[in-house]
Amino acid sequence: MLTVHHLEKSQSERIVWLCEELALPYMLVRHERDPATRAAPSDYKALHPAGTAPVVIDGDIVLAESGAIVDYLCRRHGGDWLLPGPGDPGFAAFLFWYHYANGSMMPAIVMDLVWKRFNATGLAGKADAAFAMVEQRLSETEWFAGNVFSAADIMMGFPLTTMRMFAPRDLAPYPHLRAYLARLGARSAYRAMWAKAEPELTPCLD
Ligand SMILES: N[C@@H](CCC(=O)N[C@@H](CS)C(=O)NCC(=O)O)C(=O)O
Numbered sequence: 016m017l018t019v020h021h022l023e024k025s026q027s028e029r030i031v032w033l034c035e036e037l038a039l040p041y042m043l044v045r046h047e048r049d050p051a052t053r054a055a056p057s058d059y060k061a062l063h064p065a066g067t068a069p070v071v072i073d074g075d076i077v078l079a080e081s082g083a084i085v086d087y088l089c090r091r092h093g094g095d096w097l098l099p100g101p102g103d104p105g106f107a108a109f110l111f112w113y114h115y116a117n118g119s120m121m122p123a124i125v126m127d128l129v130w131k132r133f134n135a136t137g138l139a140g141k142a143d144a145a146f147a148m149v150e151q152r153l154s155e156t157e158w159f160a161g162n163v164f165s166a167a168d169i170m171m172g173f174p175l176t177t178m179r180m181f182a183p184r185d186l187a188p189y190p191h192l193r194a195y196l197a198r199l200g201a202r203s204a205y206r207a208m209w210a211k212a213e214p215e216l217t218p219c220l221d
Pocket residue numbers: 022024025026027053054055056066067068069079080081082117
């Protein structure tokens with residue numbers, strides 16, 4: 016059976032969420048962060064040389080990296096409906112948002128925290144630009160790839176939700192994003208993920 020190693024308040028939420036969307040049988044192993052460093056504990060780091068969450072184990076395959084895992088699970092375990100293909104009108108948008116989540120948006124949010132910490136505020140602002148672009152996109156379509164939910168929403172979900180526990184942001188200026196987050200929170204798979212992965216926390220949806 017597929018094993019999903021989830022580190023609290025981390026990008027492995029995506030994988031639990033995906034398994035719930037696909038109704039995949041899986042075993043969830045929850046790990047707490049090291050209380051002193053807030054990093055993954057050593058038993059988590061030992062799972063894969065990447066040393067980061069998420070990690071899944073599927074038979075003899077041990078896989079890390081959110082995007083790779085989402086792609087792998089969709090292709091391997093019946094999630095094609097979450098991956099718009101070349102013939103789909105949302106194909107290019109799907110690819111963009113699927114990769115933008117970790118390729119640009121997560122780094123922008125993290126780097127803004129760093130620049131502000133070092134008072135280099137002139138270098139900050141990339142996260143503002145990312146949220147503005149998200150707001151624009153969600154004023155045009157219901158989901159990131161178009162009018163159907165896709166794996167791009169699972170990838171984008173983390174920077175838009177739980178990441179705000181680390182980098183707080185007032186969502187008042189983003190009405191379309193707020194409506195989108197309400198749609199996410201209405202998905203039974205999202206609620207199931209939250210109940211299993213982060214049972215002590217309130218989801219970061221507003
Ligand atoms: N791009 C990687 C990022 C992985 C990553 O940095 N995960 C964080 C949690 S959100 C982590 O494991 N932090 C704890 C640590 O590095 O010890 C992915 O999406 O899998």
